[in-house]
Amino acid sequence: MGQNVLGQSKLLKVSVINDQHQGISAHIVAGALTAVTDSTGTALLHLSPGRYLVTISAVGYSGSSQGIVLYSDTTIAFVLQKSTTQLKPITIEADRILQLNQMSSHLLSIEQMKKLPTLMGEIDPLKSITLLPGVKNAGDAGNGIYVRGGGPDENLVLMDGITVYNPTHLLGAFSIFNGDAVKNISVIKGGMPAEYGGRLSSVISVTSREGNKDSLKFNGGIGLISSRLTVEGPLSKGKSSFIISARRSYIDQLARWIAPDSIGNNGYYFYDVNAKLNIELNAANSISLNFYTGRDNFNYDKNESTDRYRHFKANWGNTLAGATWKSQISRKIQQELSIFHNSFELGSSITYNTDGILFSSGLVDYQVKNDWMYLPSDRLKLKAGWQGTWHQFKPGAGSTSAGEQEFISKINKQYGREAAGYLSADWDISNRLNILAGLRVSYFDQVGPKTDVVYGKDGVPTGKTIAYKKGQRIAKYMYPEPRLAMRYLFDRETSIKLSYTRTVQYLHLATTSAATFPSDLWVPVSRLIKPGVADQVAAGFFKDFSKGYEFSAEAYYKQMDNELEFMPGAQLLLNQNIESEMIFGTGKAYGLELLLKKKTGPLTGWIGYTLSRTERTFAELNGGKPFPYRYDRTHDLSVVANYELSEKWTFSGLFVFSTGNALTMPNGRFVYNLGFNFSNDSPIYTNINRYGKINDYRMPAYHRLDLSATFTPNPESTRRFKSHWILSVYNVYNRSNPYFIYIDVDENKKTIQGKQVTLFPILPSISWNFNF
Secondary structure, eight states, X not given: OOXXXXXXXXXXXXXXXETTSOBOOOEEEETTEXXXXXXXXXXXXXXXXXXXXXXEEOTTBOOEEEEEEESSOEEEEEXXXXXXXXXXXXXXXXXXXXXXXXXXXXXXXXXHHHTSOOGGGOOOHHHHHTXXXXXXXXXXXXXXXXXXXXXXXGEEEEETTEEOSOOEEGGGTEESOOGGGEEEXXXXXXXXXXXXXXXXXXXXXXXXXXXXXXXXXEEEEEOSSEEEEEEEEEEETTTEEEEEEEEEEOHHHHHHHHOHHHHTTOEEEEEEEEEEEEEEEETTEEEEEEEEEEEEEEEEEEEEETTEEEEEEEEEEEEEEEXXXXXXXXXXXXXXXXXXXXXXXXXXXXXXXXXXXXXXEEEEEEEEEEEEEEEEETTEEEEEEEEEEEEEEXXXXXXXEETTEEEEEEOOOEEEEEEEEEEEEEEESSSSEEEEEEEEEEEXXXXXXXEEEEEOTTSOEEEEEEEEOTTOEEEEEEEEXXXXXXXXXXXXXXXXXXXXXXEEEOEEEEOOSSSOOTTOEEEEOOSSSOOEEEEEEEEEEEEEOGGGEEEEEEEEEEEXXXXXXXXXXXXXXXXXXXXXXXXXXXXXXXXXXXXXEEOSSSEEEEEEEEEEEEEEEOTTSGGGOOEEOTTOOSEEEEEEEEEEOSSSEEEEEEEEEEOOOEEOOEEEEEEEEEEEETTTTXXXXXXXXXXXXXXXXXXOOEEEEEEEEEEOSOTTOOSSOEEEEEEEEESTTOOOOOSEEEEEEETTTTEXXXXXXXXXXXXXXXXXXXXX
């Protein structure tokens, strides 16, 4: 207990990290006050001047205490060591899930992700969250994430608060998030807090870790397809730090080394660089600077003969930069001010002999946001804030050439201003009942310069255009987005939660493919393109059992309006009249999500199961009747297990099963006579497929087993240099999971049949990781 003296209260900043210098969730006791650290492992306490004993405890770590004399604003740091015994009095993770009024959310730390079997040894935060109920991916190499019936563009993907528009490498096989630079990843599927908006389905937030404030450290790894290196250390010991992490694949280099004659200049590689700088100005103020850049590069050349030449080249990537100032203004007030920039760019070229096509597109954002929190009492927490974003869309510019003739096509750039303000109240009405209510008001207007095509009532271009000057308003939208959540505690181990959320989305992804490939285009709302709107209700039951078990069950229903699709055969690239290709409809999704977790002991893991249904309805499609969304999956199961055999050996395994994706297949084919070829005296025929209902066919079920083992040769070594090996096997029983199905004609048997394309067979891998 502190011995208080008279005087104004002082700020005590407590930082808690583990032996890997990563912030962790911990419980802090200082005198009569208690606190829980945030996602960075930091907590702020306002205390009267005097002597205090500060005690720290955290699940899975040995506790620690330190006596201090507090006469001015002070910062202290604790480094906790892992413990082989489970702490009894504190269960931080369970407290957060059961007692906080936030449902439909999950958080995975990098320690949990490192234990999961991986594809080719690459830790992947995006792939990790698809093992949770209600979160699905497009398949083995699909980079789309589908949350509770939403599309791949309906997820707000953030890296340290900065929006990421294309979060994958290798067309979805890997994410852009380097595991060595990541601290954790969280996903919110429902009950979205008022500070988030702009997407209909979810918030996927990746937090990068801070550098070591004590000493210079190096870590990295060498895998089969890529290597990575991270350097981190203090700028001012105990107060500021930096971290730089880089990764590059070397598929191209290995291929050229193994087969230089046949590979030539062909190849593919990706790279990314993360950098973060944290500066503590004083106990109440800190600044963080973030930077990321990454690129994918693909090149294909083929000389078929002396007069035939094929060439394809594509490169795409993201650049992110941000600065954030955090300030504890008083005991009850704190604020956070951020400035962000992000861009996504794509360039590609295709050449065949003397004919060629060039294409480029992109998107640039500039954003300012400011968030405030006010604590008028221990039972009430108020939040308010605003944000503004300037969008610049580059829908496409390109050229085609045929011999000596060149045709240049340039789609007009588009500009948009997006803004939002919010206010929320988190109120403990009693020790059992908590209400979280919020209102977000969002705004978007499309502005010039731009030349718009004029469409008739039938949706066909009239041939007329309207020219808008710079800054002139073209279309304006404003929507209120109410949020409401309730939590009731039956006891410390049992709670129920209810939530209602309305979300609005002003950007759409123009795609006719099954996943978000780099050729896809982001387009803003306009006079013809309306914002997407979703209303979701959810109810959940949460129970924490003894011996480290935790269970949750959530049911949800979501209604979506102004869902966007394209007419079959729509031309997206270099189409000045792209809006005429769009159709709008509604969607609905509902389901039940179950999750059982075991968090303590040598065997840990979880079992997740989702029973769900997702539909779309468009007047122009399927006779106006509802049809299953392409990623409607009735059943989705994931089983994850980690077993710590000893300090040297840890084993992990995961099994996934899901209903096959829905797709449209022809139910017949007929031959159509196009005319007569007089050069060889023969008729010209073509085959035309006949289709019935949309998405009335199911691919075979997807299921896969992955295993991995981690070997640490000298776990008790006191030397600075440490290393471990990871051996993993992807798709252990060599399941031929479908990537897509196409129609083929057997000319000999005169039959038509569907053929399945599979991407990944059984894939063993090994990687070596080190730190010093």
